Amino acid sequence: GAGVSQTPSNKVTEKGKYVELRCDPISGHTALYWYRQSLGQGPEFLIYFQGTGAADDSGLPNDRFFAVRPEGSVSTLKIQRTERGDSAVYLCASSLTSGEKLFFGSGTQLSVL
Amino acid sequence: QKEVEQDPGPLSVPEGAIVSLNCTYSNSAFQYFMWYRQYSRKGPELLMYTYSSGNKEDGRFTAQVDKSSKYISLFIRDSQPSDSATYLCAMSPAAGGFKTIFGAGTRLFVKA
Numbered sequence: 096g097a098g099v100s101q102t103p104s105n106k107v108t109e110k111g112k113y114v115e116l117r118c119d120p121i122s123g124h125t126a127l128y129w130y131r132q133s134l135g136q137g138p139e140f141l142i143y144f145q146g147t148g149a150a151d152d153s154g155l156p157n158d159r160f161f162a163v164r165p166e167g168s169v170s171t172l173k174i175q176r177t178e179r180g181d182s183a184v185y186l187c188a189s190s191l192t193s194g195e196k197l198f199f200g201s202g203t204q205l206s207v208l
Numbered sequence: 209q210k211e212v213e214q215d216p217g218p219l220s221v222p223e224g225a226i227v228s229l230n231c232t233y234s235n236s237a238f239q240y241f242m243w244y245r246q247y248s249r250k251g252p253e254l255l256m257y258t259y260s261s262g263n264k265e266d267g268r269f270t271a272q273v274d275k276s277s278k279y280i281s282l283f284i285r286d287s288q289p290s291d292s293a294t295y296l297c298a299m300s301p302a303a304g305g306f307k308t309i310f311g312a313g314t315r316l317f318v319k320a
Contacts (some may be wrong), residue, residue: 099251130310135216135312135313136312136313137212137214137296137298137310137311137312137313138252138296138310139310140307140308140309143307151307153307154307186251186252188251196242196254196257197252197254197308198254199244199251199252199253200251201249201250201251202250202251204249
């Protein structure tokens with residue numbers, strides 16, 4: 096596609112539920128990143144993939160968060176037992192290689208009620 | 209103390225003004241410095257990308273990096289209402305997105 100695509104654009108869920116957020120990077124981009132942005136804050140790093148493997152997952156806040164990229168393209172961020180504090184915009188970015196500039200999607204606004 | 213500090217604003221200027229946006233940082237390992245623009249309900253868009261100290265100009269935008277002072281700036285000349293957005297500084301110790309650290313962003317309003 097022309098840019099990084101994230102679905103859904105908005106997700107409302109109840110506390111304790113499981114959610115999946117999808118990211119479709121720019122075609123050919125091998126590096127993929129997930130960030131989380133709270134209101135009035137800059138994006139915070141969560142996890143970075145190079146190809147299919149998670150090269151750095153040190154930003155994941157706890158074991159309720161997990162991300163996969165099984166075929167080296169589309170990635171899914173999974174959040175178990177959601178909490179109200181998980182409410183934020185989840186941004187995905189991709190780059191041609193790990194040494195290139197980031198291109199961001201428009202994000203998924205997650206609201207946990 | 210945050211690794212990257214950025215005044216959240218808001219900053220309001222008249223059309224045509226020169227805008228100065230700034231960030232300070234504490235980690236001397238940062239080598240790559242970036243400025244992103246973010247419109248409401250959109251993802252950040254890369255504006256400027258510089259390595260180490262010095263100036264870089266691109267159209268109406270000029271980025272400055274002073275590593276000795278751990279201070280970076282973005283100047284916007286002849287500001288336009290379409291420049292109204294949140295501007296995020298970002299920096300990284302390595303090329304690319306390895307744990308790029310973002311500032312909180314400065315909201316800019318350019319009045320027609």
